[in-house]
Structure formats: structure tokens, C-alpha cells
Amino acid sequence: MREQHALVVDDHPIIRDGIKQLLVRAFPALHIRDSSGTDRVLEEICSYPWAFVTLDINLPGQNGLHIVRELQGCCPNVPIIVFSLFSEDQYGLRALRAGAAAYLSKERSPLELVEVVRSVLRGEKKGQRQPAAPVLSSRETEVLTLLGRGMNRQQIAHELGINEKTVSTYRARLLHKLNARTTVNLLRFAADEGLLGADQTRTC
Numbered sequence: 520m521r522e523q524h525a526l527v528v529d530d531h532p533i534i535r536d537g538i539k540q541l542l543v544r545a546f547p548a549l550h551i552r553d554s555s556g557t558d559r560v561l562e563e564i565c566s567y568p569w570a571f572v573t574l575d576i577n578l579p580g581q582n583g584l585h586i587v588r589e590l591q592g593c594c595p596n597v598p599i600i601v602f603s604l605f606s607e608d609q610y611g612l613r614a615l616r617a618g619a620a621a622y623l624s625k626e627r628s629p630l631e632l633v634e635v636v637r638s639v640l641r642g643e644k645k646g647q648r649q650p651a652a653p654v655l656s657s658r659e660t661e662v663l664t665l666l667g668r669g670m671n672r673q674q675i676a677h678e679l680g681i682n683e684k685t686v687s688t689y690r691a692r693l694l695h696k697l698n699a700r701t702t703v704n705l706l707r708f709a710a711d712e713g714l715l716g717a718d719q720t721r722t723c
Contacts, residue, residue, distance in 0.1 A: 525549055526551075526564060528574045529553075530578055574602065584617045600636065602623050603624060606626070607624055663708070666702060690702075690705075
């Protein structure tokens with residue numbers, strides 16, 4: 520039987536080591552390698568037919584969901600488990616839509632990570648029955664895009680020909696629909712959906 524190898528990608532050494540130790544105990548036959556998630560992470564992942572990869576969503580200077588999307592082009596058969604500080608409600612569905620095999624918050628227990636890995640090794644996709652992603656109206660998308668360009672409420676109102684109170688209403692709708700608490704959360708969503716330019720994306 521062919522040996523199986525897995526890759527743990529996280530920029531925090533303590534977390535990388537913790538995940539590796541957990542997986543080694545749970546899957547003794549599995550060979551675990553790790554990566555700090557440098558700008559060569561795509562090359563690292565696509566250079567070998569990993570049994571699975573655990574990938575942090577927040578890597579230095581990179582967006583984990585963008586990496587997942589790019590991996591679908593170079594190595595779509597490698598299962599990606601996105602492992603993040605953000606809750607499943609915030610990023611789970613978007614990660615699955617981007618092509619991840621599973622999404623798990625770091626707030627979950629070690630046993631839950633082991634179970635997710637078992638499911639992925641069986642070829643299952645965790646969360647595939649989640650409800651559809653929130654649908655934004657064309658105006659909500661315009662407001663979100665302009666927020667991503669750094670415009671304030673007055674500038675957005677002028678750009679769209681609406682009053683400032685209406686802009687605030689659309690922002691409140693966006694926060695509710697996207698389960699976001701702040702404008703920063705909204706900008707992360709906009710970056711994930713490709714609504715921001717390259718310069719704005721690097722700051723989110």
C-alpha cells in the first residue's frame with residue numbers, strides 16, 4: 520500500500536507542532552510534513568500528491584481562500600482542510616465554495632479535527648449541505664465595492680447618487696447578511712469574492 524503524506528501549513532510554529540503531534544497520534548501510518556506558508560506555498564502543495572493539507576486562512580501577506588481557489592487549477596485532487604481562527608459561520612461556506620474539502624475553526628476540539636481528517640480521507644466533504652451563500656443585491660455589491668476602495672459614507676453617497684442615510688442602511692444590511700461585525704469583516708468578504716483590487720486585497 521502506498522504511503523500517505525500530509526502537509527500542515529500555518530505560520531505559527533506552536534500551532535504547526537500541535538497539529539502534527541495530534542495527527543501523528545491519531546494516524547500513526549501517516550507521514551506529516553509542515554510549512555510556514557511562505558510565498559512558495561502553492562509550489563509546496565502542488566509538488567506532491569498529499570493525502571490532505573491543513574491550511575491556515577491568514578498567512579503573512581496572503582489570503583487563504585485565494586490560495587484554495589488557485590489550487591483548484593494546479594492540483595484539484597489534493598483535499599484542503601481550511602483551519603482558521605474565524606468561525607464556520609464567517610468563512611466555512613466561502614471556503615467550501617472556493618474548493619476546500621472542509622473548514623474547521625481553531626476553537627473546535629482536537630477530536631473534531633481528527634474526525635474531519637477521517638472524513639476527508641474517506642472522500643467526504645464536510646459542510647456540503649450547508650445553506651446557499653447570501654445573495655447580495657446589485658446596490659449592496661456596489662456599496663461593498665466602494666467601501667473596499669476606502670470611500671467613506673459621504674463619498675459613497677455622492678458616487679451612487681443616494682443620501683448618506685441610505686448608505687448606512689445598505690451597510691447595516693451587509694453586516695447582517697454576511698454575519699459581520701465590522702467594516703473590516705466586510706472588506707475580508709469583498710477580498711474573498713474578488714471585489715477589491717490587488718492593493719486593497721493585500722491589506723485585508
